Structure formats: C-alpha cells, structure tokens
Amino acid sequence: MASASAALRKSQTAPLPPSDSLSDEDFLRIAELVGGHTGIRLPAGKRTMVEGRIRKRMRATGQSSFADYCHYVFEDGGLATEVTHMIDAVTTNKTDFFREPEHFDVLRRHIVPDCLSRSRGGKAALKVWSAAASNGAEAYTIAMVLADMASRERRFDFSILGTDISTDILAQARRAVYPADFVAPVPAEMQRRYLMHSRDPAAREVRIVPELRRHVGFMHLNLMDDSYAVDGDVDAIFLRNVLIYFDKPTQVAVVGRLLRHLRPGGYLLLGHSESMIGASLRLKQLAPSVFKLV
Known part of the structure; x- marks a missing residue:
C-alpha cells in the first residue's frame, strides 16, 4: 500500500517528458503576446527559458501539455485571467542590493x-x-x-x-x-x-x-x-x-x-x-x- 501511494505521488509530481515542447506557432503567439504587453523581445534563443517558466502555469491551470495550455489561453477564453500570470512567469527580475555601486x-x-x-x-x-x-x-x-x-x-x-x-x-x-x-x-x-x-x-x-x-x-x-x-x-x-x-x-x-x-x-x-x-x-x-x- 505504501509503495502504491509513493508511486501515485511520484506520478503527480513527475516532470513532463522532454518531448513535450512548444510548437513554433505557440512560441510565436506567446512571444507576440508578451512583446505587445511589455515591449520585451523573446527571440528563439529564449524558447527553452519560456518553456520552463510556462510549464508552471500549465500545471497550475490543469493543462497536460503546452498545446493544451496554449489552446486554453488563445482559443478557450483563458487569456483574460492568464495574461498577468504569463507575464509574471516570463519576465526576468534580476536585481541586487547596491548593484552597480x-x-x-x-x-x-x-x-x-x-x-x-x-x-x-x-x-x-x-x-x-x-x-x-x-x-x-x-x-x-x-x-x-x-x-x-x-x-x-x-x-x-x-x-x-x-x-x-x-x-x-x-x-x-x-x-x-x-x-x-x-x-x-x-x-x-x-x-x-x-x-x-x-x-x-x-x-x-x-x-x-x-x-x-x-x-x-x-x-x-x-x-x-x-x-x-x-x-x-x-x-x-x-x-x-x-x-x-x-x-x-x-x-x-x-x-x-x-x-x-x-x-x-x-x-x-x-x-x-x-x-x-x-x-x-x-x-x-x-x-x-x-x-x-x-
């Protein structure tokens, strides 16, 4: 019984397989959305970073793949509530005390x-x-x-x-x-x-x-x-x-x-x-x- 519970917990927290990634179209849609709201450019080199950060929002909204998450956001009415979370996830916040003293x-x-x-x-x-x-x-x-x-x-x-x-x-x-x-x-x-x-x-x-x-x-x-x-x-x-x-x-x-x-x-x-x-x-x-x- 204990091993079954452990297996269940593992399945719930295990990361998605590496094969799950943003399609070219979905990455472009996210980049255009973030760029339009913030002015921040997300070139192709930022794709892995975007996937890593969006993955948390995907799980929070109960979606099982990047494709499902993007469908929820862009086609299924999720944009109104998700845009702020997406911007929070994607924007970089790097700072320190007495930076550039x-x-x-x-x-x-x-x-x-x-x-x-x-x-x-x-x-x-x-x-x-x-x-x-x-x-x-x-x-x-x-x-x-x-x-x-x-x-x-x-x-x-x-x-x-x-x-x-x-x-x-x-x-x-x-x-x-x-x-x-x-x-x-x-x-x-x-x-x-x-x-x-x-x-x-x-x-x-x-x-x-x-x-x-x-x-x-x-x-x-x-x-x-x-x-x-x-x-x-x-x-x-x-x-x-x-x-x-x-x-x-x-x-x-x-x-x-x-x-x-x-x-x-x-x-x-x-x-x-x-x-x-x-x-x-x-x-x-x-x-x-x-x-x-x-």
Whole structure:
C-alpha cells in the first residue's frame, strides 16, 4: 500500500517528458503576446527559458501539455485571467542590493547635493523613482543611502516609488523579506541600522526595518503604457538594465515618457550595459549611464 501511494505521488509530481515542447506557432503567439504587453523581445534563443517558466502555469491551470495550455489561453477564453500570470512567469527580475555601486556614489556625492542646492528654502522633499523595481532591492538601497544622509544633515526628507509590471515580484518587494545571503552587499553599518533578523535562526532571513519601509511605496506600472500615473516633479529616476530588452524605437519612447516626470535638472540613471539612446532627447551625460535633464 505504501509503495502504491509513493508511486501515485511520484506520478503527480513527475516532470513532463522532454518531448513535450512548444510548437513554433505557440512560441510565436506567446512571444507576440508578451512583446505587445511589455515591449520585451523573446527571440528563439529564449524558447527553452519560456518553456520552463510556462510549464508552471500549465500545471497550475490543469493543462497536460503546452498545446493544451496554449489552446486554453488563445482559443478557450483563458487569456483574460492568464495574461498577468504569463507575464509574471516570463519576465526576468534580476536585481541586487547596491548593484552597480557607482550610481549610489553619484547619488550621494552629486545628485542629492545638487537637488538640495536648488531647493527654495525650508526642508527639501526629494522624490526618487525606481522604475523597474523588481523585488525592491534597488528601491531599498536608495532608501538606505538617503536615510543615512538625512540622519546626518537633517536638511531633507525623501520618498521613493518602486514600480514594476510583475504583480508577484511587487508583492515580494512590499513584504521586504530577503534571504540573509542576498543582503551581503549591504555595508555592515547599514545592515545593523536597516535590517531586522528573523527570530528563527534557521530561517536565515532579514527584513527591512519599518522606519525605512515608510519611505518606500510600490505600484504596478507597465512601461509600455502611453502615460504613467506618477508625479511630474521627480528628482531622479533609476531605470537600469531594462532597456536592453526593448528594441530601439521602444527604448526611445520609454525614456521620452519617463522624462515627462523629471523636474527641470532632474536625473536619469540607466544600466552600465545600456548606451545612451535618442540623441534628440534633452539629456546631458554627467557620468557613465548618468544623465541630467537640460
């Protein structure tokens, strides 16, 4: 009896045979759907990755093959409820605390002092937007840097908005809980000030302290939308390592829309792997992948 139960459990959890794969037509349909909603290109080289991630959605919807899943989505009315899950599954969310640390040096040494020098008296209120926030590591890194400066200078307050297209990853960002190893890049002093360790040593998790979380909010946003429900007086926008997934016209369009939300003299920070795009845009390069609206 025990062996029969074990066999049943094994059959329920066993992976699908390698022979089950997306047809050319179904891969193209998924690529066009994701590209149309997000601007992200899914070339043929991403096919294995797409299959691996869609397989989880296939099981969640009770479908037994990729063909059945795609029929459910595209012909049987499943698209309305499945498109968000599909985008969550396929989009890549790679980020780290203090990733590309030179940007946070620029934030500390140049951007914040420049913004404060242009404030009109009283306590300044800086606004920073992490436009592809993923799991929140970038937004909370910015918050740590600004909180550290504010505690010493007491000349400004700050708020940070993190946005992303993935609803699943935004839920993780709001929870602000990370594996202890994941926060290794955070300087030791900042770890002591801004991280709480789990009461269960076996959990090996940390959480951002409430005092810092109060400065950070998260919102769902699709960079492909024609307009963004974001304030128009942002001091700095971080959009790093995202444009590489878009074609050139989409890159220019997205950056153009972002610039509508910067204050005069505001800053745009791109990933180090992303070259300057759109020579006609009103941007002056100040440092590698750091630009000022002029």
